[in-house]
Amino acid sequence: MNNQERYILFYVGTELYGTPLLDVREVVEYQVPKYMPNMVPHFSGVINIRGSIVGVMDLRKKFSTSQEITKTTACLVSDSNQGSIAAVVDRVDSVITLGDDLIDRKPPVVSAIAQDYLIGVARVKDQLVTLIELHHLLSDEKLVKVSA
Numbered sequence: 001m002n003n004q005e006r007y008i009l010f011y012v013g014t015e016l017y018g019t020p021l022l023d024v025r026e027v028v029e030y031q032v033p034k035y036m037p038n039m040v041p042h043f044s045g046v047i048n049i050r051g052s053i054v055g056v057m058d059l060r061k062k063f064s065t066s067q068e069i070t071k072t073t074a075c076l077v078s079d080s081n082q083g084s085i086a087a088v089v090d091r092v093d094s095v096i097t098l099g100d101d102l103i104d105r106k107p108p109v110v111s112a113i114a115q116d117y118l119i120g121v122a123r124v125k126d127q128l129v130t131l132i133e134l135h136h137l138l139s140d141e142k143l144v145k146v147s148a
Contacts, residue, residue, distance in 0.1 A: 003100050007122075009093040009129060010076065013065030016093065016127060019134035020119075023078055027092055030073040047086060049077065057138055058088040065090075078138050085138040098122050103131065 007018035008027075033045030033056040042062040046053050054077060060067045075086035105120035119131035 004097050006095055006097050007129075007131065008076070008095050009124075010074075010089040011091045011093060012059045012063050012089055015063070015065070016124075016129045017089075018096075018098075018122065018129045018131045019076070021095055023133065023135040024076045025079055025084070026077045028075045028077060028086065030069060030075055030088065044088065047075070049084070049086075052084060054084040054086050055082070056086045056088060059137075060088060060090065062137075076134060078135050080135065080138045087134060087138060096124065098124070098131075 006021040008021050008024050009016060009018045011017070028049060031047040033047050035045045036043075039045070042058050044056040044058045044061075046055055048054070056075065058067065070090070072091040073088065074092050075088055076092070077084055077086045079085075102124070103120045103122045107118075107121040117132050117137045119133055122129045122131055
């Protein structure tokens with residue numbers, strides 16, 4: 001039996017990533033975050049989404065890539081243990097369905113992403129996609145200190 005799950009694909013720099021679609025509550029246009037003092041480097045501040053204050057984590061800073069804002073820069077909003085968090089990405093690509101047979105859950109690589117966030121690497125057409133658990137990444141232990 002081949003289990004299938006839907007993933008939202010997005011770019012951070014030139015790298016293509018995916019996360020389970022159910023981890024993403026919504027995709028919103030990039031807003032300049034309000035700076036908050038004493039934050040971890042990849043936490044940009046907060047934004048207002050329809051009256052709710054949402055924390056912003058810049059995945060481009062977290063993954064050490066370019067941080068240029070373009071018209072395709074977007075935020076993937078997810079719910080974490082600390083409330084809603086928006087992840088800044090360079091571009092949202094598509095939503096696809098992947099079966100277990102297309103995902104290598106234990107790739108033999110050293111990753112810049114902590115292994116507990118890494119789902120695996122998927123083969124999509126002619127490219128490899130790094131699959132991450134966005135929900136777990138945004139619930140990073142360091143953010144608990146921010147909310148305390």
